[in-house]
Amino acid sequence: MTTPFSFSLHKTDGQARTGEITTSRGTIRTPAFMPVGTAGTVKAVQMRDVKATGADIILGNTYHLMLRPTAERVAKLGGLHRFSTWDGPILTDSGGFQVMSLAQMRKLTEKGVEFRSHIDGSKHMLTPERSIEIQCLLGADIQMQLDECPPFPITEEASLESLELSIRWARRSKQAFEEMAGPHQALYGIVQGSVFEDQRKRSAEALQEIGFPGYSVGGLAVGEGREQMFKVLDFTTPVLPTDKPRYLMGVGKPLDLVGAVERGIDMFDCVLPTRSGRHGQAWTWDGPINVKNAQFIEDESPLDPESDCPASRDYTKAYLNHLFRAGEYLGPMLLSWHNLDFYQKLMAAMRAAIAEGRFAQFAADFRARHREKS
Template identity: 50%
Template sequence: MLTFDLQALSSDSSARAGCMHTRHGRIETPIFMPVGTLGTVKALSPEDLSACGAQIILGNTYHLYLRPGSEVLSRFGGLHGFMHWERPLLTDSGGFQVFSLAGLSKITDAGYRFQSHIDGSAHLFTPESVVAMQDVIGSDILMCLDQCIPYPADRKLAEEALERTGLWALRCKESWQRDTGCRNSLFGIVQGGMFADLRKRSAEALVSMDFPGYAIGGLSVGEPTELMYEMGALTLPLLPQGKPRYVMGVGTPENLVELVSMGADMFDCVMPSRNARNGKLFTRFGDINIANSRYRMDEKPLDESCSCYTCTHYSRAYLRHLYKSRELLAYRLNTLHNIHYYLDLMRKMRAAILENRFRAFRATFLEDRSRGLG
């Protein structure tokens, strides 16, 4: 089961550095988890991820349940063996995908009934079944089933979702303790929409259940950035200091720095890989749209301060040529760079926290990012 050592607290913010220990290795925080929805981070091999410094990746219960399915994963001893990934793995519960992807769906206290987006077949997700599926996947960190709501959502819906999420969390924990032997670790998820008192109520209820770690769900769902920060600043201090704090589905480099300053430890987001496939690349001095004609003859790397494979071997002009030609190599090289950028940003934040200079790091980061490439 996961253990968490808090190693440093910033004296000029709420930023923290720690270390999680799992069956498949240690994870130094703050950490970003590349999203490998179907057992792959698109365009990259597990070896590419290791070379970028990925310590943990995220898989998706909904997608892996539908395809390849529990029988295939069981045959290979779980996702680690199936995809040749030897480091830690976190899986979400699949609730968000039922909410956002599935066909006809119905939610009751029993769980989610839904139709597969692949073939229309009928399925039921319960708190117990998603814990069992994540155990088959072999996740080091499992997520409770929670009820996702849109933004904006009225108070009545937010309160109903909060109550159901709490009931499901209790059932998930009971199933985890009874059926899995606690070989892995289960995180509870705070909900409550954009209502401060509901967020507080949700956090207090989950903390009383004493999970190994806690996540904040329902952010980065279309709300204004300042509202996301407001909810993060409110909720993070309500979670135990001695356990990991995970903000789900977030976000831009600026989002990560701001939420780390508030005390967050873990993040995931499809943004670096999805944006890479769309030609948007992150650099120290802002973002690049590699399709732009200004890069047609540009001999410089994407980011002269970056040590990734892409930046140490290829020019902006070549990357533009690949992307405009729709060559498959473009997706690999772009994704390598963006994933490396995110992971390197986390390493730099961790070093700044350990050296007690996070405020200065944050100021320089924001100044550089707003400067642009010139």
């Protein structure tokens, strides 16, 4: 018998929340950060090491996997969990953001988005129904409705038109999900509306009328800046159900995560930990550092001597500096592993602070210590 999807809220501290999402493939402790496995792999890090960092769930990408190796092939080979060797929960996005940002020659209609692949120029059509079909073929435990992610800045009129299309697509996505998915899987609706308060409220209310077991906040971290993003969350999370998980898509830096948790967000994903790692940037409790800098050439200290992560504890900054200067693959691998581990330790620290009723002090202390400079 498969375990149905459910969410339990354990403790609140101000707007910050901690709880658990139950799936048939395991429990997700919230607030949760999902490492991004775009093409069926978390870049430069083995799945066993991702698991060792404390990650409960990873993210896969519909757009990339539908193009290569194709969702049908992944299904034939046993599904994304077996294919990638990740046995925990997987969330897949709808592919909508990548179609808007990566694909070529896009044509948006009521039916969906017609586009050409950025890989080989082949022609494809992504509709709400096809997006759900792909996510079901992949075997995703948590799926996303197809939506349009509008650019920023955008006019109120254009944003509203996009928002209404996403609401109509949400209805079609849910209908397709009910026809194709298993009882253990879940579909999230995506709140849009750019930076406009009335539109965010309109989107949230419409999605709740349709009914979803979880709600995502989309259309942020697209250039509006941290202050504006927090302002949007300030008026968006209060109109979302308290008994359903809230997912802020594509965010972000550690200070973004802390500020969003303060505003009631439960789930996050972002490519930043591994992208930073590939470019020599290590995230630490005191902020990011660039190990390629000359100041670390003879620095014999590790990134975090108290960490239980080998990448953080066992290698000196001097050695990491050497790896990057020498162009050795091991450098990006170690920093990506370290960054993923740091992000999971940050989430664990926030969960503990909320549970113990000291989150406001934790957030203040973190902001005072953490400096975003390289």
